[in-house]
Amino acid sequence: MNYKTLPAHSDAASVRSANLSKGYSAVFATVFIWSMPSLFMFYLNRYYDPWAQNFYRYSVACIAIAPLLFYQIRRGGPRIDMRAVKLCLLPCLPNVVHQVTQVMALFYIGPGVYTIFSRASVIFTALLALAFFPEERAVIRQWQFQLGTLLGLIGAFGVIWFQANANSHDQHIALPGLFIAFTATFCWALYGVLIKRPSAELGSIRSFGLVSFITSALLFPLTLAFGKIGTPFQAGLQANLVLIISAVTCITLAHVLYYVAIREIGVALSQSLQLLCPAIAMALSAWIFGERLTHAQLWSAGILLIGAFLAMRTKPIATAETAENI
Numbered sequence: 033m034n035y036k037t038l039p040a041h042s043d044a045a046s047v048r049s050a051n052l053s054k055g056y057s058a059v060f061a062t063v064f065i066w067s068m069p070s071l072f073m074f075y076l077n078r079y080y081d082p083w084a085q086n087f088y089r090y091s092v093a094c095i096a097i098a099p100l101l102f103y104q105i106r107r108g109g110p111r112i113d114m115r116a117v118k119l120c121l122l123p124c125l126p127n128v129v130h131q132v133t134q135v136m137a138l139f140y141i142g143p144g145v146y147t148i149f150s151r152a153s154v155i156f157t158a159l160l161a162l163a164f165f166p167e168e169r170a171v172i173r174q175w176q177f178q179l180g181t182l183l184g185l186i187g188a189f190g191v192i193w194f195q196a197n198a199n200s201h202d203q204h205i206a207l208p209g210l211f212i213a214f215t216a217t218f219c220w221a222l223y224g225v226l227i228k229r230p231s232a233e234l235g236s237i238r239s240f241g242l243v244s245f246i247t248s249a250l251l252f253p254l255t256l257a258f259g260k261i262g263t264p265f266q267a268g269l270q271a272n273l274v275l276i277i278s279a280v281t282c283i284t285l286a287h288v289l290y291y292v293a294i295r296e297i298g299v300a301l302s303q304s305l306q307l308l309c310p311a312i313a314m315a316l317s318a319w320i321f322g323e324r325l326t327h328a329q330l331w332s333a334g335i336l337l338i339g340a341f342l343a344m345r346t347k348p349i350a351t352a353e354t355a356e357n358i
Contacts, residue, residue, distance in 0.1 A: 055296025058289045059305050065286040067312035070143035070150075071320065072278035073135050079267040080275070082135035083259025087251040090131070092279035094244035100288070101241035110234045112242065119233065120242040123226035127243065128250050130219035133212050140209025144317035145191060145325065148310040148333045149213060152188035154340040155181050156221030164225055180342025187336025188217075194328035240287055307337055 076085050230239045255261050264272050317323040
């Protein structure tokens with residue numbers, strides 16, 4: 033036996049174990065963090081209109097990511113120039129629509145229900161990727177993808193449709209709420225596909241830094257036109273503090289942690305564990321806001337999550353949800 037190889041082997045095993053621990057810590061942190069955005073937004077709806085809420089959330093996220101962005105620029109790598117800005121501009125358009133409509137959707141449905149419904153973005157992302165990337169269309173022939181897509185869409189519709197209308201005795205969500213919720217999830221999926229190229233060329237920190245800046249810039253005139261730009265001066269200290277915490281944790285911190293998880297334990301496991309988010313969100317929403325699901329919604333949620341899991345197991349690399357999907 034060659035005893036000289038034992039210390040090196042032991043060191044490698046120790047490093048691998050440390051990396052796995054880091055990866056699992058990061059992924060479970062993101063699972064918990066990404067269970068809370070809809071709860072933060074639901075709370076902030078009392079003080080901020082959808083336009084102002086998203087403008088200030090993204091502005092805070094942009095400021096928070098700036099130190100990491102400048103650090104990476106100093107280390108070299110892809111340049112931040114007009115070409116990079118143009119590259120990130122296109123995905124920012126559906127991102128703006130998604131950010132505003134997801135807040136509007138919370139006027140019709142609870143935060144737990146919306147978190148469950150948002151898992152349908154896995155299905156929409158896969159379908160959009162098949163349209164944008166012809167080389168990966170072979171995945172549609174896999175039975176797991178076909179069954180997962182069908183179950184996911186049925187479950188997503190059921191979770192929303194069986195939401196009681198809080199403004200009447202109707203046992204179904206109002207049609208405008210249904211349309212807004214589907215628009216938010218579809219635009220999220222479209223953004224997830226369009227951000228693939230900028231993220232690949234610029235890297236996660238650079239692409240997200242530009243996305244947060246451009247999204248804030250696009251939301252500013254919209255807030256001036258349709259929202260109340262002076263809301264922070266009227267909302268109060270507590271509401272403003274909640275907004276800052278939600279932006280720094282749910283957008284910036286989660287972005288960094290998710291990429292640590294992907295690097296250490298891989299995309300597939302990192303994504304699969306994100307299916308825990310709806311359960312955590314539902315539990316927190318029931319505790320904080322008293323939200324409850326009907327039996328029909330519970331069955332629909334189960335069908336949606338099973339469908340999302342099946343689709344995630346077979347979907348092409350192009351559909352991999354990146355940390356910019358925040």
